[in-house]
Amino acid sequence: MSWRPLILAVxxxxxxxxxxxxxxxxxxxxxxxxxxxxxxxxxxxRLYDFSFYTRLxxxxxxxxxxxxxxxxxxxxxxxxxxxxxxxxxxxxxxxATFYSRQIRRDYRTDVLPVEAGxxxxxxxVPDSVDIPGLRGLGLVQHxxxx
Numbered sequence: 001m002s003w004r005p006l007i008l009a010v011x012x013x014x015x016x017x018x019x020x021x022x023x024x025x026x027x028x029x030x031x032x033x034x035x036x037x038x039x040x041x042x043x044x045x046r047l048y049d050f051s052f053y054t055r056l057x058x059x060x061x062x063x064x065x066x067x068x069x070x071x072x073x074x075x076x077x078x079x080x081x082x083x084x085x086x087x088x089x090x091x092x093x094x095x096a097t098f099y100s101r102q103i104r105r106d107y108r109t110d111v112l113p114v115e116a117g118x119x120x121x122x123x124x125v126p127d128s129v130d131i132p133g134l135r136g137l138g139l140v141q142h143x144x145x146x
Contacts, residue, residue: 024140024141024142024143025140025141026053026138026139026140026141027138027139027141028053028136028137028138029136029137029138030135030136031136032125032134033123033124033125033137034122034123034124035122035123035124035136035137035139036120036121036122036123037120037121037122037123037139038118038119038120038121039118039119039120039121039139039141040118041111041113041116041117041118041119042116042117042118043116043143044112044113044116045145045146046143046144046145046146047109047110047111047112047143047144047145047146048108048110048111048112048113048141048142048143049106049108049109049110049111049141049142049143049144050106050107050108050109050111050121050139050140050141051104051105051106051107051139051140052071052089052103052104052105052107052123052137052138052139052140053102053103053104053105053137053138053139053140054089054102054103054134054135054136054137054138055100055101055102055103055133055135055136056091056100056101056103056131056132056133056134056135057099057100057133057135058099058100058132058133059099060098060099062132062133063101063132063133066091066101066131066132067090067091067092068088068089068090068091068092069088069089069091069125069129069131069134070086070087070088070089070125070126070129071086071087071088071089071123071124071125071137072084072085072086072123072124072125072126073085073086073087073121073122073123074121074122075119075120075121076119076120076121076122077113077114077115077117077119078115078116078117078118078119079115079117081115087107089103089105090103090105091103100133104140107139112146121139123137123139
């Protein structure tokens with residue numbers, strides 16, 4: 001009896017089982033903004049989690065007074081409806097070195113979209129706010145079954 005067909009069958013099963021969609025993605029946009037991300041929420045049987053991350057680089061005396069940053073956020077649905085809000089991203093309790101601060105914060109958890117499809121998330125820092133050493137903004141997206 002040859003083991004070759006059995007080995008090939010096991011390898012094929014392993015390959016098929018390992019070909020799953022990743023449970024999340026990360027996008028980072030360098031610069032001062034605006035930052036425009038897309039969120040694929042076509043599967044309404046899932047819940048979606050979103051987190052922001054960024055990095056501030058600068059001398060300690062420049063970063064010491066930075067506590068949070070306002071973010072103007074506009075969600076645009078696949079049909080064009082816009083939902084807007086302003087949130088404050090806390091910049092304290094972060095991973096920091098002498099000249100740098102890295103921040104990752106939950107933004108929204110267990111989101112169930114009112115409309116299935118690919119949404120656009122546009123984020124900007126108001127012009128009146130100066131965040132020294134802002135390197136850009138990243139969005140982490142995860143999905144999970146309900």
